[in-house]
Amino acid sequence: MSEDTMRAMAYDEYGGTEVLRETRLPMPKVAPGEVLVKVRCAAVNPVDWKIMAGGLDGLMDVLFPVVPGWDVSGTVERLGIDVPEFAVGDEVMAYARKDHVHGGTFAEYVSVPARALARKPASLGWREAAGLPLAGLTAYQLLTRLDTGKDDTVLVHGAAGGVGSFGVQIARALGARVIGTASPRNHDRLRELGCEPVQYGDGLVDRVRALAPDGVSVVADFVGGVLDVTQAVLAADGRHASIADPNVLGAHGQWMWVRPIGSDLTELAKLADSGQLKVTVAETFPLADAAAAFALNQEGHTAGKIVIEL
Incomplete structure (x- = not known):
């Protein structure tokens, strides 16, 4: 050899x-x-x-x-x-x-x-x-590019997925309130992460509006195909981005792909060591x-x- x-x-x-x-x-x-x-x-x-x-x-x-x-x-x-x-x-x-x-x-x-x-x-x-690294950075870079902070209510599309579950935890660590879409079998796990889960599918807009009557200030789309929902629940001055749908560019949103940035990954390491990211x-x-x-x-x-x- x-x-x-x-x-x-x-x-x-x-x-x-x-x-x-x-x-x-x-x-x-x-x-x-x-x-x-x-x-x-x-x-x-x-x-x-x-x-x-x-x-x-x-x-x-x-x-x-x-x-x-x-x-x-x-x-x-x-x-x-x-x-x-x-x-x-x-x-x-x-x-x-x-x-x-x-x-x-x-x-x-x-x-x-x-x-x-x-x-x-x-x-x-x-x-x-x-x-x-890849999934964590994807969530971190999208949320920080949208200036997510303690005054925000964030809707995470695909909250139980690989990227979405990091997004929930990172948004919480940034001080935001988090609402996340997921199938019912994942709701208990999302609650453990500090998320308010809602079932996706028919009636999703009404379910999100019931939790956030004035709309959400940030939408993080990790699944694609949900731009209509995003626009229906986003507050007038809200920000949104997607990793899966280029059509957000025509709706005043950002279309993102994760970048290999070691300093961002170091920030995720700090969140892990502080117990805020699993x-x-x-x-x-x-x-x-x-x-x-x-x-x-x-x-x-x-x-x-x-x-x-x-």
């Missing part, structure tokens, strides 16, 4: 889980401003298998073979040139997206720009730390079973993150 190669899951063409295979690939190069992370855990996100299916081909350059995965927790193995803020052995986590799709986190090692890294919070294990892990798979992890994520019914553990 060569020291110049590593175990990885990869694919050479677009497709379903059948194109994903275990292989050996060259160790990643570590450019200036990057670090080499020895992967302990990597989390699965829907974007991973959507990329594998070709869903982002018109948006990002893809260099085959592709190692999927953008979420990671692990230790710093080696430093690139000019990375004084980290040291070998540091425990870190990252949303490790780069400008092109190629070397991801479903591998023994991954190179990560230092700007995307944060130190792993002491309160989270490796699995939980891997499950936080990460739930639903299932854990070994690296060789990444296809099964993808298949479970595609079903969309797990109440928590799906994690690959090395």
